[in-house]
Amino acid sequence: MFNHFNCIDLGFLLEKENALSGFVSRVLDSSHIVSGYGGFYLYSSIGEPEFEIIADADDENREMELKSMETHVCGDNVWEMAVATDITDKNAHKMTRSVVFRNAETGEGLVPVGLRFSDVVPSFLPDDIIKMQIVAFAESVELYENEEDYFAVCEKDENGNVLEPGNGIIFPSGLVHNHTSLPDEDEENDPSVTDLFCVLRSKIKRIEKGGMINWWKTEDESEQSFHTFDFVTVDTVYGELELIVGASLLTDEQKPLYREGSVIYSVITLSGDVRIDEFENGAVFNEENNLRLIRQGLVRGEIDRIFSSLSDSVSFEFPSENIKVSGKINVLEKIKKYQLSKEKFITALSTASVVFDDGSVDYSSSRRCVAVSYSNEIAEHLIFIDTDENGKTDKIKIVSALGFEVRIDTPEYEYDDGLYGEDGFEELN
Numbered sequence: 001m002f003n004h005f006n007c008i009d010l011g012f013l014l015e016k017e018n019a020l021s022g023f024v025s026r027v028l029d030s031s032h033i034v035s036g037y038g039g040f041y042l043y044s045s046i047g048e049p050e051f052e053i054i055a056d057a058d059d060e061n062r063e064m065e066l067k068s069m070e071t072h073v074c075g076d077n078v079w080e081m082a083v084a085t086d087i088t089d090k091n092a093h094k095m096t097r098s099v100v101f102r103n104a105e106t107g108e109g110l111v112p113v114g115l116r117f118s119d120v121v122p123s124f125l126p127d128d129i130i131k132m133q134i135v136a137f138a139e140s141v142e143l144y145e146n147e148e149d150y151f152a153v154c155e156k157d158e159n160g161n162v163l164e165p166g167n168g169i170i171f172p173s174g175l176v177h178n179h180t181s182l183p184d185e186d187e188e189n190d191p192s193v194t195d196l197f198c199v200l201r202s203k204i205k206r207i208e209k210g211g212m213i214n215w216w217k218t219e220d221e222s223e224q225s226f227h228t229f230d231f232v233t234v235d236t237v238y239g240e241l242e243l244i245v246g247a248s249l250l251t252d253e254q255k256p257l258y259r260e261g262s263v264i265y266s267v268i269t270l271s272g273d274v275r276i277d278e279f280e281n282g283a284v285f286n287e288e289n290n291l292r293l294i295r296q297g298l299v300r301g302e303i304d305r306i307f308s309s310l311s312d313s314v315s316f317e318f319p320s321e322n323i324k325v326s327g328k329i330n331v332l333e334k335i336k337k338y339q340l341s342k343e344k345f346i347t348a349l350s351t352a353s354v355v356f357d358d359g360s361v362d363y364s365s366s367r368r369c370v371a372v373s374y375s376n377e378i379a380e381h382l383i384f385i386d387t388d389e390n391g392k393t394d395k396i397k398i399v400s401a402l403g404f405e406v407r408i409d410t411p412e413y414e415y416d417d418g419l420y421g422e423d424g425f426e427e428l429n
Helices: 011-015 017-029 147-153 173-179 287-300 303-309 328-342
Strands: 032-035 040-045 049-058 063-073 078-086 097-103 111-116 129-144 197-213 225-236 239-246 263-273 310-318 323-326 346-357 368-374 379-387 393-400 404-408
Touching (some): 017 049, 063 129, 063 263, 129 197, 197 239, 239 263, 287 303, 287 346, 303 310, 303 328, 310 328, 328 393, 346 379, 368 404, 379 404
Parallel strands (some): 111 263, 129 239, 310 393
Antiparallel strands (some): 078 097, 129 263, 346 404, 368 379
């Protein structure tokens, strides 16, 4: 909770309970609801800093219980990335998500990102393309006059080669630290190093002032803007990136080098706001998103998120099992049973398009579906849906894949498993 407060110079609020509670009250008073598929967020901003507030309903006391307030900053850079793997902690709140991404064009790289408002996106499965407004919070900063000065202090191997990430490469240091075997078995992992920590070295392109409005003002006071952090723009192999550098982060010795053209070396955590474009106002219901919800639910066991996409009159049919029910609760129960009975046997589950069918069922060419395989790569079941005028799922039908030819959605890039090694990381979940 309250991640990155120090990065935008709000750390002083954490020192006094009254100051923090007063700030939280102000933010809550100006917040509005952003609906996801499995819940909702409260959103507020105080200028460029934005806040994702997660609260659970306490039915017994008829009040909301604050669970998390995450910080983001509205910037100019938007990245489109392909999901590599979901690294969300099993104990994390269901409305939060951390994901490792690859370059959507080449399939290369491993970039962990903490996502804001993640529940407005239906799925985060490998190769899903996610669009996000992205910034990096600088946890620490080192500055150098030029690359020669930087190389002079870098660790080198016996051949004189620099043992540091290349220019513009975002190296997932937290993942490497937490999920690779330690050379010294007696050495213990540092629990303060999160999976989201990365290191980046690049040349500063520009520095622009960022800040917040006077959230403490009374009703009769005018709105004012205060400079509390900088946007430090650098180039990376994924595109431009803005580092959020708090005004108090730099030492007096560093300030003369804090300028355009200097080399910056920083430990960062990336924050991506997926509440953008199609999902700007929250979850969107249509055939494609509802199919992605079903696929995510079956793979990750997140079946409850499907409930919001169901119409009141929804029906579920599974002819080979002689199952036919209607009503949101009944349908959700059947999907849960299907997921639990098949999860140990599913080897592939992908969105797909029908290329040909033999006419035995009422789903013809170009229809979208979810293809399910057991113990091999050949689709054995296809899951189709019908939607109503509101985009809600009105019918779910599971049919045999016999008689169909389907085109499985596959990424346009080729995997490069040798980049970090096929077994480069331990199980992340």
